[in-house]
Amino acid sequence: MPILLKYALGLFLLFFILPLCISAALYWQKGQGAGWQTADRTSAGLLPAPAAHRPAVLRVFAAQTVRWRGIFAVHCWIAFKPEGAAHYTRYDYTAWGEPIRMNGFEPDGRWFGHLPETVFSADGAAAEALIPRVKQAIAEYAFRNRGDYQAWPGPNSNTFVAAVLDGLPEVTLALPPNAIGKDYPYDGRWLRGTPSGTGLRLTLGGYGGLTLAWVEGIEINILGAVAGLDLRRPALKLPGLGRLGFGLG
Known part of the structure; x- marks a missing residue:
């Protein structure tokens, strides 16, 4: 076997296969293989009570997804409330019913037993300025019909x-590296700027790709699994395990 091929295979095993094996072991150690139908979906207490918190709030949450898919991926969603609103509004994109689901779950609820983490937060005037544009982007999202959802x-x-x-x-x-599907070309463009506007992303229909950006860092996508390096806030990005280093940014 040529030496370059040996190195490539070794790196693939180290940065793709090994992290997924560790993630699988952690998943089964926690006993996550059953009981999702009755799993806890109550509030995780990550949002201020709307009645006592007048300023606008915008959050993006991520939590390990359901059943064995949790070995590989997290599920992300959006929650917000305008200034003075009496309640939060939550948007998910799901595989059942109408894909875009509004207020199907608690805004900061556990995702079938899994505690969410805050990926992005904005409050006050910053959130108030963003919320109308979030609503517009949701209303204009192309894949909104039954049958459009594809897990992978x-x-x-x-x-x-x-x-x-x-x-x-x-x-x-940058969404977590184990947010499988984040690199899917929803606008049909395979080569484009990154969502942060700080670099470029090449994606081969979501099945593979390469990202080079200041915020997203260096990411290599192989069959949806992402490995890479965050240079801005030093961390490794590994399939299944997510981001290992400083906080999300």
Whole structure:
């Protein structure tokens, strides 16, 4: 076997296969293989009570997804409330019913037992300025009909959130590397700027690709699994395990 091929195979095993094996072991160790139908979906307490918090709020959450798919991926969603609103509005993109689901779950609810993490947050005037554009991007999302949802390689829940945020150039964030579907070309373009506007992304229909950007870092996508390096906030990005390093940014 040529030495370059040996190195390539070794890197693939180290940065793609090994992390997925570790993620699978952690998944089964936690006993996540059954009981999702009755899993906890109550509030995780990550949002201020709307009645006592007048300023506008915008959040993007991510949580390990349902059943064995949790080995590989997280599920992302959007929640917000305008200034003075009495309640939050939550949007998910799901595989059942109408794909774009509004208020189907608690705005910061556990995703079938899994605690969410905050991927993005804006409050006050910043959130108030963003919320109308978030609503517009949701209303204009192309894959909104029954049958459009595809768990892999997309369009799925993470494709939806990536598309909504892509319309907000001042929101410079990178979705978690294990948000499978985030790289799906929802606008039909395989080569384009990254959602953060700080680099370029090549995606081969979501089945593979390469990202080079200041915010997203260096990401290699192989069959939806992403490995890479964050240079801005030093961290490794690994399939299944997500981001290992400083906080999301």
